[in-house]
Amino acid sequence: xxxxxxxxxxxxxxxxxxxxxxxxxxxxxxxxxxxxxxxxxxxxxxxxxxxxxxxxxxxxxxxxxxxxxxxxxxxxxxxxxxxxxxxxxxxxxxxxxxxxxxxxxxxxxxxxxxxxxxxxxxxxxxxxxxxxxxxxxxxxxxxxxxxxxxxxxxxxxxxxxxxxxxxxxxxxxxxxxxxxxxxxxxxxxxxxxxxxxxxxxxxxxxxxxxxxxxxxxxxxxxxxxxxxxxxxxxxxxxxxxxxxxxxxxxxxxxxxxxxxxxxxxxxxxxxxxxxxxxxxxxxxxxxxxxxxxxxxxxxxxxxxxxxxxxxxxxxxxxxxxxxxxxxxxxxxxxxxxxxxxxxxxxxxxxxxxxxxxxxxxxxxxxxxxxxxxxxxxxxxxxxxxxxxxxxxxxxxxxxxxxxx
Amino acid sequence: xxxxxxxxxxxxxxxxxxxxxxxxxxxxxxxxxxxxxxxxxxxxxxxxxxxxxxxxxxxxxxxxxxxxxxxxxxxxxxxxxxxxxxxxxxxxxxxxxxxxxxxxxxxxxxxxxxxxxxxxxxxxxxxxxxxxxxxxxxxxxxxxxxxxxxxxxxxxxxxxxxxxxxxxxxxxxxxxxxxxxxxxxxxxxxxxxxxxxxxxxxxxxxxxxxxxxxxxxxxxxxxxxxxxxxxxxxxxxxxxxxxxxxxxxxxxxxxxxxxxxxxxxxxxxxxxxxxxxxxxxxxxxxxxxxxxxxxxx
Numbered sequence: 001x002x003x004x005x006x007x008x009x010x011x012x013x014x015x016x017x018x019x020x021x022x023x024x025x026x027x028x029x030x031x032x033x034x035x036x037x038x039x040x041x042x043x044x045x046x047x048x049x050x051x052x053x054x055x056x057x058x059x060x061x062x063x064x065x066x067x068x069x070x071x072x073x074x075x076x077x078x079x080x081x082x083x084x085x086x087x088x089x090x091x092x093x094x095x096x097x098x099x100x101x102x103x104x105x106x107x108x109x110x111x112x113x114x115x116x117x118x119x120x121x122x123x124x125x126x127x128x129x130x131x132x133x134x135x136x137x138x139x140x141x142x143x144x145x146x147x148x149x150x151x152x153x154x155x156x157x158x159x160x161x162x163x164x165x166x167x168x169x170x171x172x173x174x175x176x177x178x179x180x181x182x183x184x185x186x187x188x189x190x191x192x193x194x195x196x197x198x199x200x201x202x203x204x205x206x207x208x209x210x211x212x213x214x215x216x217x218x219x220x221x222x223x224x225x226x227x228x229x230x231x232x233x234x235x236x237x238x239x240x241x242x243x244x245x246x247x248x249x250x251x252x253x254x255x256x257x258x259x260x261x262x263x264x265x266x267x268x269x270x271x272x273x274x275x276x277x278x279x280x281x282x283x284x285x286x287x288x289x290x291x292x293x294x295x296x297x298x299x300x301x302x303x304x305x306x307x308x309x310x311x312x313x314x315x316x317x318x319x320x321x322x323x324x325x326x327x328x329x330x331x332x333x334x335x336x337x338x339x340x341x342x343x344x345x346x347x348x349x350x351x352x353x354x355x356x357x358x359x360x361x362x363x364x365x366x367x368x369x370x371x372x373x374x375x376x377x378x379x380x381x382x383x384x385x386x387x388x389x390x391x392x393x394x395x396x397x398x399x400x401x402x403x404x
Numbered sequence: 405x406x407x408x409x410x411x412x413x414x415x416x417x418x419x420x421x422x423x424x425x426x427x428x429x430x431x432x433x434x435x436x437x438x439x440x441x442x443x444x445x446x447x448x449x450x451x452x453x454x455x456x457x458x459x460x461x462x463x464x465x466x467x468x469x470x471x472x473x474x475x476x477x478x479x480x481x482x483x484x485x486x487x488x489x490x491x492x493x494x495x496x497x498x499x500x501x502x503x504x505x506x507x508x509x510x511x512x513x514x515x516x517x518x519x520x521x522x523x524x525x526x527x528x529x530x531x532x533x534x535x536x537x538x539x540x541x542x543x544x545x546x547x548x549x550x551x552x553x554x555x556x557x558x559x560x561x562x563x564x565x566x567x568x569x570x571x572x573x574x575x576x577x578x579x580x581x582x583x584x585x586x587x588x589x590x591x592x593x594x595x596x597x598x599x600x601x602x603x604x605x606x607x608x609x610x611x612x613x614x615x616x617x618x619x620x621x622x623x624x625x626x627x628x629x630x631x632x633x634x635x636x637x638x639x640x641x642x643x644x645x646x647x648x649x650x651x652x653x654x655x656x657x658x659x660x661x662x663x664x665x666x667x668x669x670x671x672x673x674x675x676x677x678x679x680x681x682x683x684x685x686x687x688x689x690x691x692x693x694x695x696x697x698x699x700x701x
Contacts, residue, residue, distance in 0.1 A: 030484060030487040030488055031480060031483045031484050031487055033479075033480065033483075058487055058488070058489070059487055060483035060484070060486055060487040062479055062480065062483050062519070063519065064476065064479070064515055064519075065511065065512075065514065065515035065518070066511065066512075066515070068472075068473065068476070068511075068512070069473065069475070069476035069479070069511070069512045069515050070476075072469060072470070072473035072476035072477050072480065072512060073476045073477065073479045073480035073483065074480055075467075075469050075473075075477055075480060076444065076467065076469070076476070076477035076478060076479065076480025076481040076482075076483075076484065077480035077481065077483055077484035077487075078480075078484075079467050079480075079481070080442070080480070080481045080484035080485060080488075080490075081484065081488065082483075082484035082487055082488055084480075084484075098470060099469070099470060099473065102469050102470055106469075208442045208465035208466075208467060208481060209465055209490075210439060210440045210441060210442065210464060210465055210494055212465075213439075213462065213463055213464050213465045213466070214465055214466075215455055215460035215462050215465075215466045215467075216466065216467040216468070217451075217455075217467055217468035217469055218455035218456070218457040218458075218460060218468065219451070219452050219455050219456050219457060220457050221456060221457070224457050224458070
């Protein structure tokens with residue numbers, strides 16, 4: 001039966017956090033462990049209510065005393081063979097840092113929603129993407145959602161991806177704090193039957209079991225350590241196709257599709273291409289619609305998977321552009337650019353493609369990004385496309401001189 | 405492996421030093437608990453010496469994650485067993501040193517005990533960070549010289565008293581807390597058995613002399629452990645639901661000097677001017693234990 005993804009009769013207006021919690025619920029998690037932190041709180045509150053109402057059968061929810069223990073408890077639970085879920089953000093994610101590498105090194109397929117938020121100091125509870133970007137080398141898959149429906153659906157896809165026997169890596173489902181977590185939008189809440197059809201039970205080959213004792217997390221000396229890292233990298237490579245298949249399979253069941261590794265918007269003939277990830281894509285697409293209405297060839301490349309980084313797919317999508325601009329909400333201090341820009345440039349380096357590329361760092365600590373800002377950025381990039389000249393390679397979008 | 409081979413649950417061939425206290429302690433724990441258990445082992449000597457990949461000395465399921473998260477990992481193992489309907493009689497046992505238990509991991513352990521997961525946690529206390537080269541911990545006794553609390557012309561060594569970790573665990577409402585010593589194998593196994601058979605978070609604090617870190621001959625591990633008990637610096641007791649229910653009596657407590665002089669970590673006390681006053685302070689700690697637990701009555 002064909003599924004209509006735009007069937008409004010199935011839609012309900014709920015908060016983004018609720019949509020995500022609902023998705024986690026129908027994924028049939030066996031152990032949930034989380035520590036409340038703004039703006040992730042509503043997700044864990046909704047899950048707690050589901051538990052209190054008996055709506056998540058055969059599941060244990062551990063109310064831990066810190067994010068560090070949240071992820072650590074899931075390391076124990078996942079190693080015991082359970083399907084595990086958590087959610088966190090910002091300082092909480094940073095508190096997990098050590099354990100993130102540990103979970104990946106032990107190849108534990110933990111799913112965690114990261115509700116993206118700025119990090120202190122100064123302390124700031126609003127949205128940017130510095131928190132998850134700072135964890136990019138931790139060996140976790142990182143996917144970025146554009147809207148609340150995608151943030152919810154991505155949770156189901158995430159389980160499918162990370163539990164794949166050729167992957168077995170933990171995965172972060174990143175969604176912008178407040179912008180997605182706290183907005184009420186019409187979404188389709190996946191019913192249990194549909195979720196079960198999409199996501200089979202987790203049946204790991206290796207887990208802690210007295211009937212078949214195994215050792216997890218042993219000492220790896222210099223004679224064996226490299227091979228562990230190599231296998232993680234291979235698993236990330238394997239994830240590239242698994243992510244695409246998870247998106248395709250999801251479309252078959254629900255009709256909904258957001259791209260696999262990347263997704264182009266008005267991209268085919270675009271001369272100026274705006275690259276970004278997360279919720280800001282919605283604003284960018286609105287602006288691009290205006291340009292397209294005027295016949296201007298502006299397009300968008302959405303990066304959905306940041307780890308594994310889909311170099312080939314991105315290079316291929318960008319190769320016909322005349323100028324590229326990356327817009328992102330993070331910065332590597334001391335490099336004066338965000339991670340996405342750095343990596344896209346790096347991916348193109350040993351290729352024949354030579355396209356002028358600039359970047360704008362926007363929305364730090366939740367500063368509003370307006371369509372007018374996007375227009376200014378696109379206008380500047382059009383000039384780059386015309387002249388082939390770059391005045392400033394990478395810059396903050398807005399700096400208030402009077403505050404310096 | 406079958407159920408009647410409890411001696412092989414931690415096999416020989418690991419990389420422990422001669423006379424290693426950790427190996428003895430872990431062996432006793434597994435002999436008491438039997439094969440139907442899952443061991444969570446935070447970072448320390450025990451983990452390092454027993455699992456050099458691809459070898460493992462463990463014939464029970466075993467997991468090491470980090471230094472400071474043993475309590476949380478054990479919580480997750482227990483929760484997973486319950487959620488999946490696999491709990492049955494399977495025991496979840498944490499085993500860590502004084503560093504991972506009393507210092508860096510106390511937060512996660514406190515969380516696990518506050519939530520009262522059905523786990524038993526065994527602290528194998530050798531009174532310093534032995535894995536990294538004998539640095540002080542909050543389990544290091546007063547007067548001991550370690551590499552980060554060395555004796556010197558202006559120092560008699562570690563100038564703080566041992567943290568009363570069992571009392572902290574009792575304060576969590578634990579149904580069973582006991583101190584034991586690897587010098588008394590039967591006492592230790594009896595208490596571990598009681599702990600794993602008690603529902604809820606239970607705690608065993610095992611005193612474990614380390615020949616390498618303390619400076620005594622590797623043939624004297626058991627002797628040193630017994631001496632600590634006999635001079636009343638390490639009282640053996642059980643606390644059930646907050647009440648002391650058993651204490652090992654010491655008829656004729658030995659002077660602490662006998663214990664101290666047998667170890668190089670205290671040797672400065674016998675050479676330095678004023679060392680005798682420090683030894684007197686240590687004797688007072690033993691006397692306090694005698695009075696507090698009625699050890700000589």
